[in-house]
Amino acid sequence: MSAPAVPLRLLIVVPPLAGHLLPARALALAWAARGHEVSWVGPEPALRPVLGPDAVVHPTGARLFREQAVGGAAAVRSLWEGFVVPHTRFTLGTVRRAVAQWRPDVVLVDQHSPAGALAAHGAGVPWASFAPSSLEIGDPLDGVPSEEGGGSDNGGGGLAGWRDGVLRGLWERAGLPAGQYTDPRFSPGLVVATGSAALLGLDAAAVPAAYALVGPLLAERPEPPFPWERLDPARRRVLVTMGTLSAEVAGGFLDRTAAALAELPDVQAVVAASGEAVLPPGAIGCARVPVLELLERGAVDAVLCHGGMNTVGESLVHGRPLVLAPIRHDQPVTAGRLAALGAAVRVDFATATSDQLRAALRAVLDRPGYRDAAALVGRQLRDGGGAVAAAERLERFARAPHRTGPA
Incomplete structure (x- = not known):
């Protein structure tokens, strides 16, 4: 032996x-x-x-x-x-x-x-x-x-x-x-x-x-409390998170995002933001959001984020398409590649209007090609x-x- x-x-x-x-x-x-x-x-x-x-x-x-x-x-x-x-x-x-x-x-x-x-x-x-x-x-x-x-x-x-x-x-x-x-x-x-x-x-x-x-390297992790009972089963849902290091510069972008979502009555937003953030009607806003658990439960249909690899990878392995508003570092690189692969729509963080954001969200929610491409990239990541x-x-x-x- x-x-x-x-x-x-x-x-x-x-x-x-x-x-x-x-x-x-x-x-x-x-x-x-x-x-x-x-x-x-x-x-x-x-x-x-x-x-x-x-x-x-x-x-x-x-x-x-x-x-x-x-x-x-x-x-x-x-x-x-x-x-x-x-x-x-x-x-x-x-x-x-x-x-x-x-x-x-x-x-x-x-x-x-x-x-x-x-x-x-x-x-x-x-x-x-x-x-x-x-x-x-x-x-x-x-x-x-x-x-x-x-x-x-x-x-x-x-x-x-x-x-x-x-x-x-x-x-x-x-x-x-x-x-x-x-x-x-x-x-x-x-x-x-x-x-x-x-x-x-x-x-x-x-x-x-x-x-x-x-x-992506995933494991069970402590997640913050979340009001699961507030999720509306009659509406599709979008997770909005711009990352902890981007909070100091994301205020204006989140305001424009809220205006875009306000014009999408069939969509409910789950927003990671401070208590001062403007939220669209019916949205759930929390300072910290259990991103991985929301994805694992199938509680969101698409993700809007800044293109950080953690959120991107977690979204893709669960087959969720993205709207990406990159700010700095590797985010523009990742956003460009995913847009080219058809798994995401890229918008400009500084200049995207609420109309452009609304169109981007509608695209990833309504067009099956984005979901199919996200699922394909997700399978490659899981492999x-x-x-x-x-x-x-x-x-x-x-x-x-x-x-x-x-x-």
């Missing part, structure tokens, strides 16, 4: 943001279900409510980061300058101590938490990349000017070249050998991505062997295997022989 496999230790380094934490948590639960151990690096006040009281957290402390720009190249630059870079510098010491003291077999590194890759490489520990957004996959920034006026940095490399220079600067600042430079966003051995080839803009026949396109497939691939990677770290 063969001896049982030795449990493996996984250290997860991820930004303290719900859109990154929730899919990583689903992977961690699948990893633990295979008999392995997991711990996290990050600020306890942000991680603990999502991960629960029993999670092992190596605390970094918390700090404020600069507010990000609303859209375009400025938003990408501010993401790196105002969050990724200072967050990396702030957390690198704690990540290094966690690697040294907890001794993980593998480190899972979010693409926007390069400290994990820097610490793992320096210690000679295998690390895998985690891509919960589409911003870094397929390099959608290639050819984009680094400044809104069309200027570029780093010898004409545009926004992608500017970002690559930022990454090399982090590597050098961490004291790692320049000759061993590896893009901290991409582990040479494994990149776990929460999309499909179509959604990420990749040629399905040429996806790199190191990529695991597993689709990735989700959290179970991600944990299996990560386990194989962790058990394989590796040669990593400084010579």
Whole structure:
């Protein structure tokens, strides 16, 4: 009788943001279900409510980061300058101590938490990349000017070249050998991505062997209370959610959306918004909405959102078409791809009128082609295997022989 496999230790380094934490948590639960151990690096006040009281957290402390720009190249630059870079510098010491003291077999590194890759490489520990957004996959920034006026940095490399220079600067600042430079966003051995080839803009026949396109990572999670009894069975329903990080800029858009829905008496809206938001007649408004549970119960027929990968993936695997109003980062990329695939209508977040929003909502609700396309993309995402497939691939990677770290 063969001896049982030795449990493996996984250290997860991820930004303290719900859109990154929730899919990583689903992977961690699948990893633990295979008999392995997991711990996290990050600020306890942000991680603990999502991960629960029993999670092992190596605390970094918390700090404020600069507010990000609303859209375009400025938003990408501010993401790196105002969050990724200072967050990396702030957390690198704690990540290094966690690697040294907890001794993980593998480190899972979010693409926007390069400290994990820097610490793992320096210690000679295998690390895998985690891509919960589409911003870094397929390099959608290639050819984009680094400044809104069309200027570029780093010898004409545009926004992608500017970002690559930022990454090399982090590597050098961490004291790692320049000759061993590896893009901290991409582990040479494994990149776990929460999309499909179509959604990420990749040629399905040429996806790199190191990529695991597993689709959305879903798991049961604590959901806020919701007045289910207020759902109107006689009307179709639209979920409206613009994400937690967009609340400060979404007010005007939500007002126009409310005006559009007011002209659709056969549609009931479920809106994630503060108590001050204007709601259309008969709408249900909550500060927090149980998005996944609404979709699982079949309680909504379409979704209007900003194009974040979590909401998009959850909607698609449940066959729901979308109206997408992207604001920044990967959202315009995802919205453009889904519109091209016929699973969504894209509208302009800043300028879409209530008439345009009403027409977009009517299209995804009334035209079967949008539902059919959403169902097809959803099947492709489900075929990735989700959290179970991600944990299996990560386990194989962790058990394989590796040669990593400084010579």
